[in-house]
Amino acid sequence: SQKIEQNSEALNIQEGKTATLTCNYTNYSPAYLQWYRQDPGRGPVFLLLIRENEKEKRKERLKVTFDTTLKQSLFHITASQPADSATYLCALVTGGGNKLTFGTGTQLKVEL
Amino acid sequence: GAVVSQHPSWVICKSGTSVKIECRSLDFQATTMFWYRQFPKQSLMLMATSNEGSKATYEQGVEKDKFLINHASLTLSTLTVTSAHPEDSSFYICSAGLNTQYFGPGTRLTVL
Numbered sequence: 170s171q172k173i174e175q176n177s178e179a180l181n182i183q184e185g186k187t188a189t190l191t192c193n194y195t196n197y198s199p200a201y202l203q204w205y206r207q208d209p210g211r212g213p214v215f216l217l218l219i220r221e222n223e224k225e226k227r228k229e230r231l232k233v234t235f236d237t238t239l240k241q242s243l244f245h246i247t248a249s250q251p252a253d254s255a256t257y258l259c260a261l262v263t264g265g266g267n268k269l270t271f272g273t274g275t276q277l278k279v280e281l
Numbered sequence: 282g283a284v285v286s287q288h289p290s291w292v293i294c295k296s297g298t299s300v301k302i303e304c305r306s307l308d309f310q311a312t313t314m315f316w317y318r319q320f321p322k323q324s325l326m327l328m329a330t331s332n333e334g335s336k337a338t339y340e341q342g343v344e345k346d347k348f349l350i351n352h353a354s355l356t357l358s359t360l361t362v363t364s365a366h367p368e369d370s371s372f373y374i375c376s377a378g379l380n381t382q383y384f385g386p387g388t389r390l391t392v393l
Contacts, residue, residue: 201380212285212374212384213325258324262380268315269382271324 171196173261173272181278182249190244190275192259199261202235202242203269207256216257217244249279283309285377287385294365295393301361302388304331304375310355311377316348319372319387331358331375365392 176191192202201220205213219226219235219242226233232245246253259272284307294300304314312333317325329350330338337350349361358377362369370392376382 203381205384210372210387210389212287212376212387215282215381215383218381267313267379267382268327268330269376270327274324 171270173197173259173270175257175259175272175275177275178273179276179278181280184250184279184281186249188246188249188253188277188279190257190259190277192242192244192272194240194261194272197240197261197270201262202233203260203262204231204233204242204244205258205260205271207258207274209256213258246277249277251279251281254278283307283378283383285375285383285385287373287375287388289388290386291389291391293391293393296366297364299361299363300365300390301359302373302375302390304358304360304377304385306356306377306383309377311358312355314352314358314375314377315382316350316358316360317374317376319374325374328360331360333358362390365390367392 173194182188203218204216207213217233219233221237230247234243256274256276258274260269286305288303314331316328318328319325327340328343331350331352333352339345352358372387374387376384
């Protein structure tokens with residue numbers, strides 16, 4: 170069966186450290202993978218998109234890697250801040266068009 | 282970036298009544314919009330794809346007669362929850378866009 174799993178429900182780290190979130194998928198062949206941030210009671214906000222032929226993508230303190238052999242994406246936040254605390258969702262484009270299927274999400278908490 | 286709005290942001294209704302939720306793309310046209318439902322501490326589940334000028338496409342297990350979708354213009358899609366029951370209480374979110382999806386702020390529906 171098809172699955173998109175994110176490493177843990179919750180991740181607590183100290184301010185200034187690098188947070189690493191994992192997204193693993195099975196029985197999909199996505200053309201690209203996306204990461205979103207969701208705050209409580211709000212809709213998700215797009216962060217980064219990485220295509221199947223790209224190994225790594227960066228945007229400010231964010232870095233995403235995509236390994237289609239391992240069927241895994243890693244999402245890094247460097248120099249983390251309390252304001253980075255949120256739920257992070259990975260999503261694959263599945264089927265035709267631009268329909269997204271979301272992973273289970275990881276709730277990140279950055280502590281002082 | 283592109284903006285998607287939803288109205289209302291929250292609604293409380295009695296069991297058996299119908300509720301309409303609007304999703305608007307404010308600064309771009311969207312031939313396709315997506316409707317998601319999110320239960321507490323769970324990820325977003327795609328309900329249906331709203332297609333401008335044609336019938337919506339529903340995901341498996343979603344009752345099309347219960348969740349009526351109308352995409353009458355390139356900037357507006359509506360989701361009507363008919364004969365709502367307490368188990369329909371959830372957070373409903375719409376999105377629009379091409380590769381990147383822009384999400385609305387969500388509508389919290391509570392059915393008493």
